[in-house]
Amino acid sequence: MTKKKLLIILIITLSIVIVDVLYSVYTNDINFKFVIFSILILLVVVFSIINTESSKDLDLLNSTTVELNKREMVIMDGYGVLNHSQSEIKGKIFLTTQRIVFIPFEKNKIKKYLFLKQEDILKVELKKFFKLFSSGILIQTNDKKIDFSVMYPKDWMRLIM
Numbered sequence: 001m002t003k004k005k006l007l008i009i010l011i012i013t014l015s016i017v018i019v020d021v022l023y024s025v026y027t028n029d030i031n032f033k034f035v036i037f038s039i040l041i042l043l044v045v046v047f048s049i050i051n052t053e054s055s056k057d058l059d060l061l062n063s064t065t066v067e068l069n070k071r072e073m074v075i076m077d078g079y080g081v082l083n084h085s086q087s088e089i090k091g092k093i094f095l096t097t098q099r100i101v102f103i104p105f106e107k108n109k110i111k112k113y114l115f116l117k118q119e120d121i122l123k124v125e126l127k128k129f130f131k132l133f134s135s136g137i138l139i140q141t142n143d144k145k146i147d148f149s150v151m152y153p154k155d156w157m158r159l160i161m
Helices: 003-027 032-063 153-160
Strands: 074-084 087-096 099-104 114-117 121-129 133-141 145-150
Touching: 003 032, 074 099, 074 153, 087 145, 087 153, 121 145, 121 153, 133 153, 145 153
Parallel strands: none
Antiparallel strands: 074 087, 074 145, 087 099, 099 114, 121 133, 133 145
């Protein structure tokens, strides 16, 4: 089911719940079974919307590969988000023995893939969420600072440096 259809079902279900609650208040006869059933349907639809988005990303993640140079091996790869100019670009990030490669899922988001040679990387820091949780990595080169949100940021940082 597409996201648009799920959103329509969500709006209809939410409307039914609101009408039922208003009717129950008006008549002083609350039908808890129907309200609970409607809320459960609402939750199922919301989770379905979330799962359709993440399963699309998972398909793209599994099908995205990088072309390797001679004597180059992939050390680690995974889902990543490049935080670039007030936007988030979803894609796959590869750490190889020679470079870091970011390939966006939507090719029109950035003009080319992002390549960083290992020798150009000056520093890697953990990006903190509310100064408590590690949510990504910041990579410093001579001319730019690149912000990635990744799973297992401590592992990425350790393997890059």
